[in-house]
Amino acid sequence: MERTDIVTKLTPIFKKVFNDDSIIITDGLTANDVANWDSLSHMLLIAEVETGFAIKFKLKDLNKMRNVGDMIDIISSKL
Amino acid sequence: MVFTSFNFLIFFPLLATLYFLFPTKHRWLILLAGSYFFYINIKPVYALLLAGVTLSTYLFTRLIDNTPNESRKKTYLVLNIVLILLPLFFFKYFGVVNEGIFGLLESLNVRWPLPSIELLLPVGISFYTFMAIGYTIDVYNEEVAAEKNLGIVALFVSFFPLILSGPIERAGNMLPQFRARKGPDYDMIVGGMKLMLWGYFMKLVVADRVGIYVDAVYHNIGEHNGTSLLFAAALYPFQVYADLGGYSLIAIGTAKILGMNVMDNFRRPFFATSMAEFWRRWHISLISWLTDYVYTPLSFAFRKYRVRGIVTALLITFLISGVWHGASLTFVIWGLMQGIFVSIEALTVKPRNNFAQRFNLKKRGWYIAVGCLVTFTLFAASQVFARADNLQDAFLVYARILSTSGPLFIGVPSILLFGLFGIGMMMLKDFTDEFMPSRFLLFENKHKPVRILSYSAVILLIFLIGVFDGGEFIYFQF
Known part of the structure; x- marks a missing residue:
């Protein structure tokens, strides 16, 4: 799957989890840029992404996600 | 030492x-x-x-x-x-x-x-x-x-x-x-000394003086009326903030003089508008430790249960935080209370945010003030369990607050007055730092005479109204 396809698939997941229709996904996007992105919604996001892409993260993967770009890299490595 | x-x-x-x-x-x-x-x-x-x-x-x-x-x-x-x-x-x-x-x-x-x-x-x-x-x-x-x-x-x-x-x-x-x-860095040394000075003010002037009043009331719960107990319960969060917050500033300042940057431990906690935000501002190093090494692995393990899994992880994390403070039922309840507060917030975050957005409330002064007040009240209520010696005492405090009234216990007037004055100064500083960070600068003022006058005033206050035969830091027992 191309990065752009991953972004397309990620967008509705982000909008749903963070309850914000205006979110635009970029590689540099971090939790600081999104109002409702805290340690609680983060785990919901992780769970929704896993279901959406039918993949499983490892706990170590979470530590490596500094921004959405890292997350896309990790998703792409599992597809 | x-x-x-x-x-x-x-x-x-x-x-x-x-x-x-x-x-x-x-x-x-x-x-x-x-x-x-x-x-x-x-x-x-x-x-x-x-x-x-x-x-x-x-x-x-x-x-x-x-x-x-x-x-x-x-x-x-x-x-x-x-x-x-x-x-x-x-x-x-x-x-x-x-x-x-x-x-x-x-x-x-x-x-x-x-x-x-x-x-x-x-x-x-x-x-x-x-x-x-x-x-x-x-x-x-x-x-x-x-x-x-x-x-x-x-x-x-x-x-x-x-x-x-x-x-x-x-x-x-x-x-x-x-x-x-x-090599020695002039800015780090001066910056460290400023932190230490304010830390000593918080500890010696605020924490130890307020502590005398709070101790007097809590040592004799049965003898004090609801007014005094309510007042002492409201003062105790300020005492703990000044105690551990003051200690932390001295620690951070000491390290800074030696050229090392240590993480913040408090960030104006009483201006948090929700319990979740409060716990990102209060005892930050402990909570971020628990978040990284307890909450994250737990919520990750429970993630397939979605919100229920997260709430369970939250409750367990705050329970551990409570038991870390002390092996007593009071701290178990204290920890559970924090977990329940934050969980309720997590479960209601969407409707609350929608409501605030719809009426454009997030930047309104009164909305922020109400949020701060509710958060403080919840925390102060839970702190009764942190301060009371045992469960019976904690429940007695609540019962007497609800059932008795009367004039406020003053004790030694100067102790209470100086303590309240100290809290006022501490909160005024936090208030300006929070809402107008570039105004009313004292320690960081660009004019040298203002800075020197500010340091001198704080040093003078410490010597005039600081408590020097005071007790230990509260967190030494944990």
Whole structure:
């Protein structure tokens, strides 16, 4: 799957989890840029992404996600 | 040795001078020797425990680093965590478990011949054990490389500004700083001294003076009316903030003078508008430690249960936070209360946000003020359990607040007045820092006379109304 396809698939997941229709996904996007992105919604996001892409993260993967770009890299490595 | 002792005022300038005179390559040796001297000064035998925790952590982190075998890495990780938690559990919880078993057997008419043992908790053990565990997990997760120099690991675990009550630092931040070869930095030294000065103000003027009033009321709950108990319950959060917050500033300032940046421990907590936000501003180093090493693995394990899994992880994390503070039912309830508050917020976040957005409330002054007030009230209500000696006392405080009234207990008027004055100054500073960070600058004013006048005024206030025969820091007991 191309990065752009991953972004397309990620967008509705982000909008749903963070309850914000205006979110635009970029590689540099971090939790600081999104109002409702805290340690609680983060785990919901992780769970929704896993279901959406039918993949499983490892706990170590979470530590490596500094921004959405890292997350896309990790998703792409599992597809 | 404690920060508020006369000994520290001699020890620290001497150590700092020696530190900067020593060749940069070996300067960490001075800090290590100084840290052990500082700790041994409290009770020599406890330094053995500290050395044991250090040695175990050093050996197991090296083993984790050196083996390619994943399951072995995990075994070493678990072994070290269990090993270094043993003394903490023994000193902190043995008495309670012992009493529990004793009581249980007695209720079954079995007499247990062993007498109950009251152990004195080695001061700082909860803090340095958590730092050592964090370091071990970071090495396991490949967040930091295992340090090859035993001396540097020993310094990390025993670093004197942090050992007694935190902030609970991370190896990733501290280890490179111990190795850095920098000369004395004027800005860091002055910045550190400013933090220390404000820390001493918070501790000596606010915490210890307010503490006299709060202690007077809590020592005699049955004799005081609801008005006084409500007032003391409202004062106690300010006392704890000034106590641990003041301690933290002195610790951070001390490290800063030596050229090291240590994480913040408090960020104007009473201006949080929700409990979730409060816990990102209060005792930050403990909560972020628990978030990274307890909450995240737990919520990750429970993630398939979505919100229910997260709430369970939250409750367990705050329960552990409570039990970390003390092995008592009061702290279990205290921890559960925090978990319940934050969980309710998490479950209602969407409707609350929609409501605030719809009426454009988030920037309204009164909406922020109500949020701060509700958050403070919830926290103050939970702190009754942190302050009361036992469950009966805590419930008695609530019962008397609800059922009795009368005139406010004043005690010695100057104590209360100076205490309230101190709280006022502390909150005024937090208020301007929070809402108008570039205005009303005193310590950071660009005009030198204003700065000097401000330092002098705070020093004068400390000497005039500070409490010098005051007690220990509250967090030394944890």
